[in-house]
Amino acid sequence: MLENLPFELPALHWRDLLDISLVAFVLYRLILLVRGTRAVSVIFGLLLVLLIYYLAGEFGLYTLHWLLANFLGSIFLVVIILFQQDIRKALAEMGTAGLWRRRSKPPEILDELVLAMMEMARRRVGALVVIERQQQLGEVIARGVTLNAVFSRDLLLTIFRPETPLHDGAVLIRGQTITAAACILPLAAGVEHKSDWGTRHRAAMGITEESDAVAIIVSEERGSVSVALGGKLTTALDEVRLKRVLASTLRR
Numbered sequence: 001m002l003e004n005l006p007f008e009l010p011a012l013h014w015r016d017l018l019d020i021s022l023v024a025f026v027l028y029r030l031i032l033l034v035r036g037t038r039a040v041s042v043i044f045g046l047l048l049v050l051l052i053y054y055l056a057g058e059f060g061l062y063t064l065h066w067l068l069a070n071f072l073g074s075i076f077l078v079v080i081i082l083f084q085q086d087i088r089k090a091l092a093e094m095g096t097a098g099l100w101r102r103r104s105k106p107p108e109i110l111d112e113l114v115l116a117m118m119e120m121a122r123r124r125v126g127a128l129v130v131i132e133r134q135q136q137l138g139e140v141i142a143r144g145v146t147l148n149a150v151f152s153r154d155l156l157l158t159i160f161r162p163e164t165p166l167h168d169g170a171v172l173i174r175g176q177t178i179t180a181a182a183c184i185l186p187l188a189a190g191v192e193h194k195s196d197w198g199t200r201h202r203a204a205m206g207i208t209e210e211s212d213a214v215a216i217i218v219s220e221e222r223g224s225v226s227v228a229l230g231g232k233l234t235t236a237l238d239e240v241r242l243k244r245v246l247a248s249t250l251r252r
C-alpha cells in the first residue's frame with residue numbers, strides 16, 4: 001500500500017526514532033511540569049499573541065505586525081524570564097535524579113510528627129515544619145540554626161515553645177533528623193497569595209513553590225493545621241486527613 005503513495009517516504013533510521021522519543025519525553029515532562037500552574041495561562045497568552053501576529057500579517061496591519069514581530073523575536077528571552085522559577089525547579093529536579101525517581105516510603109516519624117502538630121494546634125502554638133524530599137535544601141539550613149538531632153515529638157514541641165529562641169522560623173526535617181530550626185524561608189509572591197494568610201503561611205507556600213518539599217503549618221491565630229505543596233495550601237486538616245495527605249505525598 002505504501003508503494004502507491006505519490007511521494008517517497010524517507011528511510012527511518014534508529015537515530016530518528018531516538019530523536020523523536022527524546023523530544024516526546026521532554027514534551028511530556030514539560031506538560032507534567034506546567035499542568036495546573038500559572039504557566040498554562042501564560043502559554044495561552046503567548047499563543048494568543050502568536051495568533052494576533054498571524055492575523056495582522058494576513059490582514060495587512062503592518063504596524064501591529066511589525067511590533068509583534070519584534071516582540072516574538074525575543075520570545076526566547078521572554079519565556080526564560082516568565083518561567084525562570086519553573087525552569088530553576090525543573091533543572092534542580094533533574095539534578096537530583098527526579099526524572100528517575102522511585103516511589104519512596106513515607107518517613108517512619110510520620111505518626112509522631114502528626115501527633116506533635118495536632119498537639120500544637122490544640123494549644124495554639126504557631127509552628128512551621130518543612131520536610132525535605134528529593135531536592136536538598138542546604139540554602140535553607142544555612143539561613144537557620146543547624147541541629148542535626150534525631151527527630152522526636154518532644155524535641156519538636158520544645159523547639160516551638162514560644163519562650164525558646166528557636167521557635168521563630170521553620171524547622172527542617174530530613175529523613176529521621178531535624179537538621180535545622182529557626183530557618184528563614186522565601187516568601188511566596190504573586191497575586192493569589194495576597195489572601196488573608198500571614199507570613200508563616202506565605203513562607204510555607206514560598207518554599208514549596210521553589211522546591212519539592214512539603215510544609216506543615218500550625219496557625220497560632222486559628223489553631224488550624226495546613227499543608228503546603230507546590231505553592232498551594234490545603235487547610236483545616238484534622239489528624240486523619242493530615243496523616244493521609246502527608247503519607248500520600250511523601251510516597252510519591
Ligand SMILES: Nc1ncnc2c1ncn2[C@@H]1O[C@H](COP(=O)(O)OP(=O)(O)OP(=O)(O)O)[C@@H](O)[C@H]1O
Pocket residue numbers: 126127128167168169170183184185186187197198199200201202203218219220221222
Ligand atoms: N520567612 C519566614 N520563614 C520562616 N518563618 C517565618 C517567616 N516569616 C514569618 N515566619 C514565622 O511566622 C511568624 C509570624 O506569623 P504571622 O502571624 O505573620 O503569619 P500567619 O501566617 O498569620 O500565621 P499564624 O496564623 O500562626 O498567625 C513569625 O513569628 C515566624 O515564626
